[in-house]
Amino acid sequence: MALQQIVDISGVDSPPFAERGQFGTRALPLAARRARRDDRMVVASLIVADIVVLSVACVLAMMIRGRLAFLGVSQDLPDSLVASSLVITGAWLVSMLVFGASNPRVIGSGAEIYRGVLLGTLGTVGFVGAVLFLADIPLSRPYFVVLFLVGPLLLLLVRTVARRMVNLSRSRGRLRAQVLVVGSTGHVRGIVRTLRREVWLGYDVVGAVAPISDERRDEDAGVPILGDESQMLDLVRAVQPDVVLFTAGSSASAEEFRRVAWKLEELEVDVIVVPGLSEISSDRIRMRPVAGLPLVHMDLPRSRKALKKGKRIFDVVASSALLLFLSPVFAVTAVCIRLGDGGGVIFRQKRVGRGGEPIEFLKFRSMVLDAEARRVELEQLARDRGNDVLFKMSDDPRITPVGRVLRRYSLDELPQLWNVLRGDMSLVGPRPALPTEVEGYDADAHRRLAVRPGITGLWQVSGRSDLSWDDTVRLDLFYVDNWSFMQDLLILVRTVRAVLASRGAY
Known part of the structure; x- marks a missing residue:
């Protein structure tokens, strides 16, 4: 199963399952709280690292600005540069958060987190340039140029180091999320095989929910089958996974899927949906919602x-x-x-x-x-x-x-x-x-x-x-x-x- 095609939609739904049963009533999902605590720790670490490297970039820009006389040096005072640096740093951090440069879900793979840094930087440049122009605030041009050349490089370096550290931690058993897979045994087996191979993703499959008609279910799925779809919500309360992952083999209608997602939202459990595609890179896939339908457009293979x-x-x-x-x-x-x-x-x-x-x-x-x-x-x-x-x-x-x-x-x-x-x-x-x-x-x-x-x-x-x-x-x-x-x-x-x-x- 291609990693790029796992679509995280944390608030969607699934089949018609009982709300109460042999596994008891609603339990507060401690595992989900633990996973969210890990995510907050990663985000906080990124923000602290961003503040440090942006401070370093500001200091370097102040030190270098006097040596770039050909760009023209304004008569601004050091204290005004310090105040400007604080404003720029704050705006830069907010812009990167808006564009997803600190999203813990994408830090392990893909280019989204790097794209967030670049888009956040462009947004900051536009914002700062507009404020300087409209308010007629003098700011050293060499300082401005050096800051927005050095800053993005340091921020990208932080993401590279953070990605390596997060993936290494996941490979060593930390920062991991427990997953309950829903679907037919054939689709479950493919998901389990991929998640066990790609340990750096940080997902541990604790069990599966599969149709009761499947024979040799445990052997075919590769994980214990904990129950069928009528027991899914009770299983979630009992197992307390961080994520419920629906494969193409789950039998829910759109309406049933939505209702179950409401229940999973109450239980603070994330939802991942894996479409019936495999080994497809993300740049060959375009998702376009039309009339409430998430239509997935796929480019043809690119061997030619x-x-x-x-x-x-x-x-x-x-x-x-x-x-x-x-x-x-x-x-x-x-x-x-x-x-x-x-x-x-x-x-x-x-x-x-x-x-x-x-x-x-x-x-x-x-x-x-x-x-x-x-x-x-x-x-x-x-x-x-x-x-x-x-x-x-x-x-x-x-x-x-x-x-x-x-x-x-x-x-x-x-x-x-x-x-x-x-x-x-x-x-x-x-x-x-x-x-x-x-x-x-x-x-x-x-x-x-x-x-x-x-x-x-x-x-x-x-x-x-x-x-x-x-x-x-x-x-x-x-x-x-x-x-x-x-x-x-x-x-x-x-x-x-x-x-x-x-x-x-x-």
């Missing part, structure tokens, strides 16, 4: 857009520049490989490119000379993390000492820049597969071949060889269907971090 000239031009320019810039690294690497065992420097291998066409795949040689001959005997050994298609060994005995260094920092991949330049590959895309691997593809996995393979891709920056085959396919198909130029740039940035961390590099 990933083959447009703009992406190819970027690949040619970037690969040419990198080949030129990294030429000393190429030379040193080649010498180290040759001195290591006297064998060849470049390893050539037949791989499968776009549309199933064969390509000659280039790498710096990191294995012994008879590596391919020894592969057959090693393929029978246990494979890492259930990967039944890709052959990967974390302790592959064929790797040379020089090769281990090359692989740790992905230096063995550098010759693929030539593959990119000549059009066999792209900088970003699914990993090029061996013909024997393609023979084991199912119908879904074949869609990986719809675009040019890449040096790096979404699965490489999400765990590399540590990922299972199912996760590899899922991430590659998400990339193919949801391609965007901005996503390519983000993957390239994340690649640098993944290479330095060396996680999953073998």
Whole structure:
């Protein structure tokens, strides 16, 4: 289930369930209060950090303003600058709160919180500029320019650090919310699998509400089935979850859903609705309420857009520049490989490119000379993390000492820049597969071949060889269907971090 498509509507409803029953009457939801306390703590921490960094920005602007004489320096006194700084800081904080720059629900993922900072900054600039103009208040132009250049950078840095800290806390069992899932066992199973995999989201599924007609319900859902839909409100009072999550399998009508949401609002429980879509990026989805109906418009898959000239031009320019810039690294690497065992420097291998066409795949040689001959005997050994298609060994005995260094920092991949330049590959895309691997593809996995393979891709920056085959396919198909130029740039940035961390590099 794509994370971007979880729609938080905290005040919507659900099926016709009894208000009282075997689980007792209304109980005050302590868990919901705890979750809201955590949210308030996150918001308060962000506001305090914002005040600190904006104060730093104001001080820097005061210190630098005298050195930017070419912008013109007004004759304002230091005390007037201090008063102006207090007003600007206050207006800036309010503007960011209005635009959602401190929303705890979006701090863990997505660009909304960064967008809130930028929109809040633009709103503050407009407000301050209008006040200065209408009230004819003199203010140092260098101060104004420096403040609104340094301030947004510091605020974005705060959000980046806060996101990492919140996600880390959630991964370690803190700042988490308990979730009760409502729907058919098939849809519940998909939600449970996603939330258990993406632990940084901070959701713990404590149980499910599913139709009583479902057989083998606990096994199929992956969590205990606590009851059917007629008992849902009683279950909420007994379990006291922070969130009730409705999947596409819940059987409520719109009117019934609304009535139950009223009851959940009284119990201070948030509501999340997951539409019947999966692995769809948020920029392909537009929600447009019409006559009370939340119509979801979805763009078509973008595999064809990933083959447009703009992406190819970027690949040619970037690969040419990198080949030129990294030429000393190429030379040193080649010498180290040759001195290591006297064998060849470049390893050539037949791989499968776009549309199933064969390509000659280039790498710096990191294995012994008879590596391919020894592969057959090693393929029978246990494979890492259930990967039944890709052959990967974390302790592959064929790797040379020089090769281990090359692989740790992905230096063995550098010759693929030539593959990119000549059009066999792209900088970003699914990993090029061996013909024997393609023979084991199912119908879904074949869609990986719809675009040019890449040096790096979404699965490489999400765990590399540590990922299972199912996760590899899922991430590659998400990339193919949801391609965007901005996503390519983000993957390239994340690649640098993944290479330095060396996680999953073998």
